[in-house]
Amino acid sequence: MKKNTSGPRFKALLEEAKITTTGFAAFWDTEAQNIHNWYTRGVPAYRMEEVARILSVNSHWLKTGEGPQDLAPLRVVDESGNTFNAQAIRGIYTVIEPVDVELPFYKETAKAPGSYKTHVVEDPNQSIRLPRSHLDALEVNPRDAICTHMIGNSMGEKIEDGSTLAIDRGLTQIIDGEIYAIEHDGMLRIKYLHRMPGNALRLRSHNKAEYPDEIFRAEQIEDQNIRILGWVFWWSTLNKRRPSVPFL
Known part of the structure; x- marks a missing residue:
């Protein structure tokens, strides 16, 4: 090459x-x-x-x-x-670029009906569109970008439950303090990641009061099938309620 x-x-x-x-x-x-x-x-x-x-x-x-x-x-x-x-x-011609990029949607789902064992797979019935400029500004290859939903409040006040996330699968190298999506034995998790001595890994939640740090040794990472899906580069949160208008 x-x-x-x-x-x-x-x-x-x-x-x-x-x-x-x-x-x-x-x-x-x-x-x-x-x-x-x-x-x-x-x-x-x-x-x-x-x-x-x-x-x-x-x-x-x-x-x-x-x-x-x-x-x-x-x-x-x-x-x-x-x-x-x-x-x-x-003469001089212009290439017209699409304004938006359609990203595939991934979610945690049961491996089989009624099973408690899950995995993270693409949902062919869903997709998310993002402005291409968002990806270009962060040098994210559109082919590497996927979306998912935040589940739970472990990243609360930073990324609320139900938020839509965009993930760059082209960046799986751990940069301390950045937010990543990981698959932990089939479970989808969104965490701050930090490298530790001995190839260990620390998972940190934004909501540290309810979710203390987790540290996994190298052998635990392998045994528990912890896999980094990619760097979380965008998220969006819809307000959970519409404010009432006074004096009506």
Whole structure:
């Protein structure tokens, strides 16, 4: 697999076209800093084809520096069978991006009817739509994003019971103090995670008064099938009641 070294070429293309990072960021509805990060990190793989089309270059060349820089001619055929160069007809063309991303919904459910044993699986009858700009701002690949519901009040006052969550399955490395979704022997749990000596793991609730810290040794993590599903990057809470209007 070829290494992504697109950063310097991407920067040079923007400078050649006199496009600022702010201007390019506005097109994607994201922050200029995210675009500036591409100068060193490279254009994200899931954006490579789209960015290459917009800048009218070959995506393989943009990624690796190999092969021809220019795009292969885009041909269109009319009803009479005549072939035309689409770029020549359209001039500078724009790729229209979807505003929202539809994310699959996962939930904890019984493995079999009447069973107390559960697992976390996709519910094909549900999905959640989020603005693509939310994902782009945090550099979340849409293919890695899933949603679920918060169950219980262990994260109360931070994430209320019933809140909808979005999870980045592309980030499972533990960063101390961040919120993650985990599957604990088939049970869906949302916790702050902290690494501990000896490959141990500490689970911390926001509602620490009712839910004290839990520490699992490395062998317990394996024995109890504790698996990190991903980093929780978004949540939404609906107010549980509508306030009454006085003097009516």
